Amino acid sequence: QSALTQPASVSGSPGQLITISxxxxxxxxxxxxxxxxxxxxxxxxxxxxxxxxxxxxxGISTRFSGxxxxxxxSLTISGLQAEDEADYYCCSYAGSNTVVFGGGTKVTxx
Amino acid sequence: QVQLQESGPGLxxxxxxxxxxxxxxxxSVSSSFHYWGWIxxxxxxxxxxxxxxxxxxxxxxxxxxxxxxxxxIDTSKNQFSLKLRSVTxxxxxxxxxxxxxxxxRSGPIHAFDxxxxxxxxxxxx
Numbered sequence: 303q304s305a306l307t308q309p310a311s312v313s314g315s316p317g318q319l320i321t322i323s324x325x326x327x328x329x330x331x332x333x334x335x336x337x338x339x340x341x342x343x344x345x346x347x348x349x350x351x352x353x354x355x356x357x358x359x360x361g362i363s364t365r366f367s368g369x370x371x372x373x374x375x376s377l378t379i380s381g382l383q384a385e386d387e388a389d390y391y392c393c394s395y396a397g398s399n400t401v402v403f404g405g406g407t408k409v410t411x412x
Numbered sequence: 413q414v415q416l417q418e419s420g421p422g423l424x425x426x427x428x429x430x431x432x433x434x435x436x437x438x439x440s441v442s443s444s445f446h447y448w449g450w451i452x453x454x455x456x457x458x459x460x461x462x463x464x465x466x467x468x469x470x471x472x473x474x475x476x477x478x479x480x481x482x483x484x485i486d487t488s489k490n491q492f493s494l495k496l497r498s499v500t501x502x503x504x505x506x507x508x509x510x511x512x513x514x515x516x517r518s519g520p521i522h523a524f525d526x527x528x529x530x531x532x533x534x535x536x537x
Binding site: 303305338340347348349350353359393399401402403404405 | 447451457458461464472474475476520521527529530
């Protein structure tokens with residue numbers, strides 16, 4: 303069970319749209335519609351922002367959206383804001399009641 | 413609302429056993445919709461799922477730690493626990509407990525929707 307692959311960093315200017323990729327295998331991302339995304343600010347616990355590929359929990363901004371194609375999932379942040387600067391992690395169900403996280407992506411707002 | 417709080421020694425000696433407990437308030441660990449999980453994060457590194465436990469006592473682990481980890485749950489105290497044996501410096505990380513949303517009436521979800529604040533564990537003699 304290997305960690306999902308995410309880019310180390312992604313940056314954008316305020317108001318822009320950015321996309322973070324999360325690449326897995328046919329044993330995890332590719333086989334289930336059970337990808338979640340987490341936002342983590344420095345020194346804080348992670349926060350769930352997307353579940354089941356594209357579902358936003360209550361209270362999460364509509365600027366966050368998720369998608370999946372094959373073994374690759376994506377998180378899109380539209381209308382980038384300063385408060386979006388954080389680390390983002392994907393997570394996928396990997397069968398047999400196990401999950402696997404991605405390595406994380408640092409988002410910088412220029 | 414549901415809150416989780418980790419507790420346990422912040423310092424463990426090499427080769428000994430790390431023990432942490434997560435107390436749940438505002439909700440019940442006996443929920444049929446939720447597992448209860450542990451995730452860790454080394455300083456400046458990514459998240460690693462350790463394992464999750466169900467109210468029945470069934471537990472699931474990440475393969476790389478399975479031989480050293482035991483998760484348990486105490487429904488009477490509304491808390492669940494982690495034991496990690498034979499610790500080394502590599503186990504010195506922040507440990508989070510989290511509610512693992514297992515499924516709802518529509519089907520499986522497998523997302524961690526509520527997290528504790530995390531507790532740092534140091535491994536040193």
